[in-house]
Amino acid sequence: MIDRVLIDALKFKSKPLSLRWKEKIRSFPELKHYNALEDEMLISLIESIFPLLAGYLENGLDKSAFGGYFVRMGKSSVTHGFPLSETLYGLHLSQEIILKYMESEITMDGSVALYQAISVTAKIAGFFLLGCYYLNRGFQEGTIEKITANEKIPKELLIKYYKDDFFFKKED
DSSP, X not given: OHHHHHHHHHXXXXXXXXXXXXXXXXXXXXXXXXXXXXXXXHHHHXXXXXXXXXXXHHHOOXXXXXXXXXXXXXXXXXXXXXXXXXXXXXXXXXXXXXXXXHHHHSOOOHXXXXXXXXXXXXXXXXXXXXXXXXXXXXXXXXHHHHHHHHSSOOHHHHHHHOOSOOSSOOOX
16 A cells, blocks of 8 residues: 555656755755756756656566666766765665655554555665665766776776676677
């Protein structure tokens, strides 16, 4: 029951949830790159994550779509000059918004509802933890691509220190 209510909210209320996230971002002056963006651009950065989470809660994990989403987010952070720490914290704040939404908007009556809430909360935490993993991989991949395109550092040297394999495989 709780997961169904949350899934519907994530699917159909992504704009209001994104507005809450924007306000949360604005309350942290340390998030300089996010705070330099206009409101609409800021909202557009996170709005698609809520339906993705809904799909994850409803249908499980599609590794390709899921991983690709977060890898692209990490690579985009590199392209737009966002520090990894700021990007990860922004992602954390989106998780916080969802958990606060559950606390304030979803009525939980009885012990069964409590167990459901704990289960959904664990799934949400798993979604964001795995998302951080793929985001970090994308950030690393984007960094390597940017350095090898703009600097005279051999790709082999970077790969020596950046041990992860690329998410998006390229045929050589």
